[in-house]
Amino acid sequence: MVTVDNLTIRYGAHTALxxxxxxIRAKEIFAIIGPANAGKSSFLCAINRMDALRPGMSVSGDILFNGINVRQWRNVYALRRQIGVVFPLPVGLPMTIYDNVALAPRLSGQSLTKADLDALVERCLRRAALWDEVKDRLHSLGSLLSGGQQQRLTIARALAQEPQLLMLDEFSIAVDPVTTMRIEEILRTLQQEMTIILVTNLVQQAARLAQRTAFFLNGACIEVGDTETIFSGQSQDPRTRDYLEGKFG
Ligand SMILES: Nc1ncnc2c1ncn2[C@@H]1O[C@H](COP(=O)(O)OP(=O)(O)O)[C@@H](O)[C@H]1O
Ligand SMILES: [Mg+2]
Incomplete structure (x- = not known):
C-alpha cells in the first residue's frame, strides 16, 4: 500500500531521516519503534504531506501510496482524506463531540442528510469504543472529556473520513494504561478494514500489535522485519537488540 523509496528528509542543513x-502492506499493522529524534514523526509527515506543520522540512525520494507518488496528488486534501492521523496529544477541536466527528464529512462536500450524518457519527464513535460513554452528551464540548476519551475522540474523527490508512504517532503518551489497552483492541478490529502505521514509544506495544516492525535510530531505518523475528532475539542489527533490551532510548 505504501512504498518508500530512498526517502530523505531534511530541515535546512540537518538530515532528520x-x-x-x-x-507497508495492505491491512497490516506496521510498527515504527525507536528513541526520540530518530525521525519517526518526520516519516509520518512525509507520507501524508504534512510538511506545512514542519517549517523548513524538505523531502526527497519517492513515496507511493496505492502506486501513486504522494507528490503527484494535485489536491493534498484528497490525499489526506485517505490517510487518518492520530497525534500523541489529543488535538481536540473547540467544538462539540458531535461536531468533532462530523467536521471532515461536512467539509468533504458530500451532501449528507442529518440522518446520514447522525449515523456516521454514531458508527465512528462506536468504532472508537467511545459511543456508550458519550451518547447522552454529543452536543457538549469535546474538551470536557477525559484525556483518554479525547484520544478516542481523535480516533473517531480520523475514521470519519473513511481512511484506507491510519497513522498513529505515540498515541498512548498522554493516556492511562487502561485506555491504551482499549485503543489497542480498537486497532486490532480496525485492521480488518484498513492499514495501520503505529509509531510507538512502547516496544511491547509493537510486539502485541504489529505484524512487522521497523527500528529507526538517529535518522536511519536500522532494520525492518517480522515483529516475531525482531522480538525473538533474531534481529539483524545489534543496535536493535540493545534497544529492545532497554540498553538505551
Ligand atoms: N521543524 C523542525 N525543524 C528543525 N528540525 C526538526 C524539526 N522537526 C524535527 N526536527 C529534527 O528532526 C529529527 C527527527 O525528528 P522527529 O521526526 O520529530 O523524530 P521522532 O519523532 O523520532 O522523535 C530530530 O533531530 C529533530 O530535532
Ligand atoms: Mg515523534
Missing amino acids: ANVNLQ
Whole structure:
C-alpha cells in the first residue's frame, strides 16, 4: 500500500531521516519503534504531506501510496482524506463531540442528510469504543472529556473520513494504561478494514500489535522485519537488540 523509496528528509542543513526504503502492506499493522529524534514523526509527515506543520522540512525520494507518488496528488486534501492521523496529544477541536466527528464529512462536500450524518457519527464513535460513554452528551464540548476519551475522540474523527490508512504517532503518551489497552483492541478490529502505521514509544506495544516492525535510530531505518523475528532475539542489527533490551532510548 505504501512504498518508500530512498526517502530523505531534511530541515535546512540537518538530515532528520536518510535513505529509507521500505514497504507497508495492505491491512497490516506496521510498527515504527525507536528513541526520540530518530525521525519517526518526520516519516509520518512525509507520507501524508504534512510538511506545512514542519517549517523548513524538505523531502526527497519517492513515496507511493496505492502506486501513486504522494507528490503527484494535485489536491493534498484528497490525499489526506485517505490517510487518518492520530497525534500523541489529543488535538481536540473547540467544538462539540458531535461536531468533532462530523467536521471532515461536512467539509468533504458530500451532501449528507442529518440522518446520514447522525449515523456516521454514531458508527465512528462506536468504532472508537467511545459511543456508550458519550451518547447522552454529543452536543457538549469535546474538551470536557477525559484525556483518554479525547484520544478516542481523535480516533473517531480520523475514521470519519473513511481512511484506507491510519497513522498513529505515540498515541498512548498522554493516556492511562487502561485506555491504551482499549485503543489497542480498537486497532486490532480496525485492521480488518484498513492499514495501520503505529509509531510507538512502547516496544511491547509493537510486539502485541504489529505484524512487522521497523527500528529507526538517529535518522536511519536500522532494520525492518517480522515483529516475531525482531522480538525473538533474531534481529539483524545489534543496535536493535540493545534497544529492545532497554540498553538505551
Ligand atoms: N521543524 C523542525 N525543524 C528543525 N528540525 C526538526 C524539526 N522537526 C524535527 N526536527 C529534527 O528532526 C529529527 C527527527 O525528528 P522527529 O521526526 O520529530 O523524530 P521522532 O519523532 O523520532 O522523535 C530530530 O533531530 C529533530 O530535532
Ligand atoms: Mg515523534
